[in-house]
Amino acid sequence: LPTVAIIGRPNVGKSTLFNRLVGKKLALVDDMPGVTRDRREGEGRLYDLEFKVIDTAGYEDEDPQSLPGRMRMQTERAVAEAQVALFLIDGRAGVNPLDEEIARWLRSSATPVVLVVNKAEGKQANDGIMESYALGFGEPIAISGEHGEGMADLFQALLPHIDGGKFEPADIDAPDAILKLAIVGRPNAGKSTLINKLLGENRLITGPEAGITRDSIAVDWIWRDPDPKMPEPDEEGNVAEPMTERRVRLIDTAGMRKRAKVQDKLEKLSVADARHAIDFAEVVVLLLDATKGLEAQDLKIADHVIKEGRALIIAINKWDVAENGSALFQGIRAALNDGLSQLKGVPMIAVSAFTGKGLDQMISAAFDAREAWTRRVSTGVLNRWFEAAIAANPPPAPGGKRIKLRYMTQANNRPPAFVIFGTRVDQLPDSYTRYLLNGIRRDLDFGAVPVRINLRARSN
Ligand code: GDP
Numbered sequence: 074l075p076t077v078a079i080i081g082r083p084n085v086g087k088s089t090l091f092n093r094l095v096g097k098k099l100a101l102v103d104d105m106p107g108v109t110r111d112r113r114e115g116e117g118r119l120y121d122l123e124f125k126v127i128d129t130a131g132y133e134d135e136d137p138q139s140l141p142g143r144m145r146m147q148t149e150r151a152v153a154e155a156q157v158a159l160f161l162i163d164g165r166a167g168v169n170p171l172d173e174e175i176a177r178w179l180r181s182s183a184t185p186v187v188l189v190v191n192k193a194e195g196k197q198a199n200d201g202i203m204e205s206y207a208l209g210f211g212e213p214i215a216i217s218g219e220h221g222e223g224m225a226d227l228f229q230a231l232l233p234h235i236d237g238g239k240f241e242p243a244d245i246d247a248p249d250a251i252l253k254l255a256i257v258g259r260p261n262a263g264k265s266t267l268i269n270k271l272l273g274e275n276r277l278i279t280g281p282e283a284g285i286t287r288d289s290i291a292v293d294w295i296w297r298d299p300d301p302k303m304p305e306p307d308e309e310g311n312v313a314e315p316m317t318e319r320r321v322r323l324i325d326t327a328g329m330r331k332r333a334k335v336q337d338k339l340e341k342l343s344v345a346d347a348r349h350a351i352d353f354a355e356v357v358v359l360l361l362d363a364t365k366g367l368e369a370q371d372l373k374i375a376d377h378v379i380k381e382g383r384a385l386i387i388a389i390n391k392w393d394v395a396e397n398g399s400a401l402f403q404g405i406r407a408a409l410n411d412g413l414s415q416l417k418g419v420p421m422i423a424v425s426a427f428t429g430k431g432l433d434q435m436i437s438a439a440f441d442a443r444e445a446w447t448r449r450v451s452t453g454v455l456n457r458w459f460e461a462a463i464a465a466n467p468p469p470a471p472g473g474k475r476i477k478l479r480y481m482t483q484a485n486n487r488p489p490a491f492v493i494f495g496t497r498v499d500q501l502p503d504s505y506t507r508y509l510l511n512g513i514r515r516d517l518d519f520g521a522v523p524v525r526i527n528l529r530a531r532s533n
Contacts, residue, residue, distance in 0.1 A: 095117050253322050
C-alpha cells in the first residue's frame with residue numbers, strides 16, 4: 074500500500090484526522106513490535122483509495138512551544154517513508170513559528186506535501202487559510218477532521234500521489250472521461266423513476282458496479298447525445314469527430330433510501346443519502362418536485378453540494394403535471410438567487426421522468442458543467458477580465474487608503490479556485506469578493522460551478 078504521513082505540530086488535529094481515515098481498523102503501535110510507541114500506523118481509506126497512514130502524534134502533552142528533537146526525527150522518518158505528506162496546520166490558530174519550522178524541513182524533503190488547514194468548519198479558518206499560502210505549498214486543502222468536512226477535496230489532492238495508476242489526473246480531466254453524476258433530492262421527488270427512465274430504452278448499461286461507497290451503488294452506462302457539439306479545432310486546425318456516445322457513472326443511493334423509508338426522520342436521512350452520493354460525484358443533479366416547489370431541505374442539499382465544491386444542476390421533475398409552468402420556473406429561480414449567492418445562474422431544467430422530457434438536455438448540461446468544473450482559464454484571459462472588473466467597480470479605500478488588487482491566477486480546478494494578490498486585502502469587504510465571484514461565474518461561463526477566491530497579501 075502507498076503510505077501517507079500526517080505531519081504537524083502538536084494539537085493541530087493529527088490524531089483526529091488519523092482516526093477518521095483509519096476508522097475501526099486502527100492498529101495501535103504497541104501491538105506491533107519494532108515500531109516506536111511515538112507513532113501510530115493504520116490502514117486508511119478515503120472513498121475507494123486505500124493507503125497506510127502514519128501519525129506522528131505522541132507529543133501532544135509536551136510543551137507546545139518547543140519541538141523536541143525526537144519529534145523531528147520521527148517526522149523526518151515518516152516523511153521519508155511516505156509517498157505523500159499531509160502537512161496539517163490549525164486554521165483557527167493560524168500559522169505559528171513551529172509550523173514555519175516544519176515547513177522548512179518539508180521543503181527540503183523529496184516527498185510531495187499536501188498542505189491541509191484543519192479545524193476549518195464554518196468560516197473560522199478563513200484567516201488561517203490565507204496565511205497558510207505563505208508556507209509555500211500552494212493551494213491549501215481546508216478540512217474539518219472532526220466534522221468530516223472537506224474530505225472530498227482531500228481525496229482529490231491525494232489522488233495523484235497514491236492512485237496506484239487507477240486514476241490518472243490527466244484522465245479525469247479529459248473530455249471523454251466518464252462523467253460521475255449523482256441525482257439527489259427529497260424523498261418522492263422522483264429520483265428512482267428518473268433513473269429508471271434514464272437507464273431504460275436505448276441506453277446500454279455497461280454493468281452495475283456495486284460498492285463504490287458502502288451505501289451507494291454506481292451504474293455505468295452510455296448516453297447517446299442527440300445533438301453533439303463540434304469540438305474545438307486543435308493547434309493544427311484539425312477538428313475531431315463530435316462525441317455522440319458518452320460514458321456516465323450514475324451514483325444511486327438505493328440502499329440508503331430503502332432504509333429511510335421505514336423510518337420517521339425521512340428528511341434528515343435524505344440529506345445523509347445525498348452526502349454519500351455527492352462525495353463521489355463531479356456533477357450533482359438536484360431533483361425538485363414541480364408540485365412542491367423549492368423547500369428549505371432542497372436549499373440545504375444545494376448548499377452542501379456547493380460547500381463540497383461540486384457542480385450543480387437543478388432539475389424540476391413532474392413537469393407533465395406542473396401548473397403554470399413559467400411562473401413556477403421563475404419563482405424557483407428567484408428563490409435560488411435569494412437562497413445562496415453561489416446559486417445565481419445555476420442551470421435549471423424542466424424534466425419529466427414519466428415522459429422523458431428534458432432528460433437529454435439535463436445530461437448535456439451535466440457534461441457542460443463537468444467541462445466548466447475541470448476548465449483552467451489562462452492567466453492572460455483571467456487578468457484581462459480582472460482589470461475590466463476592477464475598472465468598472467474599484468475596490469473601496471477604507472481610511473482613505475485604497476485596497477490594491479494586482480493580479481489573479483487560477484490555483485486549481487475541480488472545482489476552480491482563484492488566487493488574487495494585492496495589498497491590504499484583509500480589509501476587502503465580503504461584498505466585493507462576492508462581486509468578483511459573481512462576475513467570474515457569469516462572464517467566464519462557470520454557471521453550474523461553485524468558484525472559490527482566496528486573497529493573498531503581496532507588498533508589490
Ligand atoms: P424518489 O423517492 O425520489 O426515488 O421518488 P420516486 O421515484 O419513488 O417517485 C415518487 C412518486 O412520484 C411516484 O409516485 C412516482 O410515480 C411519481 N413521479 C416520479 N416522476 C414523475 C414524473 O415525471 N411525473 C409525475 N407526474 N409523477 C412522477
